[in-house]
Amino acid sequence: MAQTLFAKQALLPTGWVSQVRLHWDASGNFTHIETDAIPSAYEVQHGFVSPGMTNLHSHAFQRAMAGMTEIAGEGPDSFWTWRDLMYRYALAISPEQMQAIAAQLYSECLRHGYTSVCEFHYVHRAPDGAFYADIAETAKQVIAAANLTGMGISMLPVLYSYADFKQLPLREDQRRFNTNVEQILNIISALDGQRNAQVEVGVAPHSLRAASTDQIRELVAAMPAGRPIHIHIAEQMREVNACVAATGKRPVELLFDTQTVDERWCLVHATHLTQHEVASMAVSKSVAGICTSTEGNLGDGFFELPDYIAAHGRFGIGTDSHASQSVVEEIRWLEYGQRLKQQGRNIASVKGQRRVADFLWQQCLLGGAQASGRNVGYLQNGCRADFIIFDDQHPNLQNIDAADVLSSVVFTGNDNLIRDVYVGGQQVVEAGRHREQTQINANYVRCMQQLRQL
Template identity: 90%
Template structure:
């Protein structure tokens, strides 16, 4: 009987300090790194991998929306916006069964794994059945999504979403929002029901949906009841209509209101935070919370541009997410995070600091750290006691073959559209080999069958 592989040799490994040559990574049977061996000498029987990086955390996902990708790109009679897209999403969300959620999530997670994500923060709000009643197990739909993560090998932070109101001033939910309807007690019941799911691959936090869908009193009550050190995510200031409605209802902008009513610290991830003034930038950075930037979705929905240069200057923490899954690619999120800033500023190489002038390297490392913090899990670093989650770039691809290691991430992020991620390991287990997920054929077949059912509705 063969011994499971528990080490790998990297000619170059992306450590927290940067690219380091001649590294052997060791992990244990639980999937945690036990040793990062420096100045290692390769043995005759070892495969030598040229470029090894930690896997990335996808810090914001609505998995069921993967099935909508590409289906809302048809102009209506009037102006289209986030709000017209949302109406279509609501109608679609009413139809999906828990089993279909699992099939869709498995498809999404297998795609994300192939493109460099090894962890996901699932912002999950479809809790009830289509008729508006809870399932016999209040956490039924959450467990289906966790099962998809477990089956595909994706690490997950499940974030049950508190969703009580349709808008500011505690307006009642619309009929087409009935599957999302939850109060604080119900969210705490879901969290408790998920307790047995927690392990080295699964964490459970919480997500007040937004300041328009949860009151500040509810958020304070929920956070007080949450076990310590669990992550807290919230949508904030995504659209100017939201900002203006918040000001009209409360006299404050959303980020301003959040900081005025809550103790925001490193447990928090403020998703989007697209529309910020200088005081809000400073408050977020000082709080050591994470800005969850979802560039492909923000571009798809016409949200606007995050205040990235000012936020970087304030030493703010940030990460990336795929949100509605118009894209499942680490590279595309990071590329367009930078390109959006170039378009806005009409300049180049925006995301850099004095100590790191290589834009791709700076963004990649920042997103590793910010995503890991947002997940509440020990991921995002090739370091002892962290999860053995890593990706291996394809050193035989023309874009990387013979390339100096200092130029690797620049080439990965800013050159072409081929997927340069060859192999992916999560918890020391290989889930992607030569660009293909270990269960890709079955996952694809299940997804196709699921979509065939949904399109008949």
């Protein structure tokens, strides 16, 4: 049965447009975007409607760690000391707990503006290091969480074979991640029946530390056309220096010298880049996956955003380790980080779009959609009917021009201004509350009680 929604203002690919009626079909795809529409007497008129955002990088199980690692050790703390704690969590979590944690995370992400997620999933094995009877057991549990919450998902089974460059063997506490190319392809095959309009299945070589360039080439060659390919790259200077010591090349340089990087690829973090690497990424039309809240939490550094924008590079945002689940916080700190680094203001803008929030919001919509490999990110015919409705009754948005909406959403206060959320034409958040929030919260609390007893 076809459905409609009337927006006084809708964020179309061309910008804010007034008097828009969205039409979608029973399968959850837009069939018609009607402009210059006249509302009927019985029709609810919603104020400001935007496409939902794609969260292009997530490790769902790490939501259970949020706030648990903010205690200083005896020596200097870094990404690498945080990673040791993360491994301990990864060894303890059951598939059922993964589903409970992922459902909590996805419900929070939906309430804060994400309608799709790219799940970089590497906990494949049981705690003892053996595969489950179903090789895709843990991935299916995470997909089940997405289905429960209504979140669209691109599941990315992760190839993770080595502990470091020079193909060093995995550590004992990495045993749940251990996979080779054949096993990852078997997981992808086992997930084939899960694919539908809400679920895509791509692949993710973990990093150049954890997968050889030959493995990556073999894996990418075996992937069906059009599937997304994600990889961690150049997140930390220790990683960059180790790559140079092992190969004579920096990570992004090595990747481009050994792989054909194109629109299917999302290069996650890419925090430490030379000018040549910035240019290579931009020309390839790959997506830079920037995870500002996690990069700040782990002390990674600042992405080379001004140079990348000048080179017409594509980018999107992700919540990664889930110190935050907010679209607004990722975008706000993407800009604020650059202001701190550059000691200036309004960094992320271009000649055709001087409004920083609008530029970043639109670019992240486009980059996230591309990274997902799914038909999302736009209010236009044929795309998934994924959209968010801002609370136009909130003081920050009352009596405001459409041109100022995103600036107010991103740069004024901490109230969540997202009122309602639709995914595939189905309402999953109403008045700021997820439709399954009570049960999801209860399952998560029970799960965390179990984990904290370990």
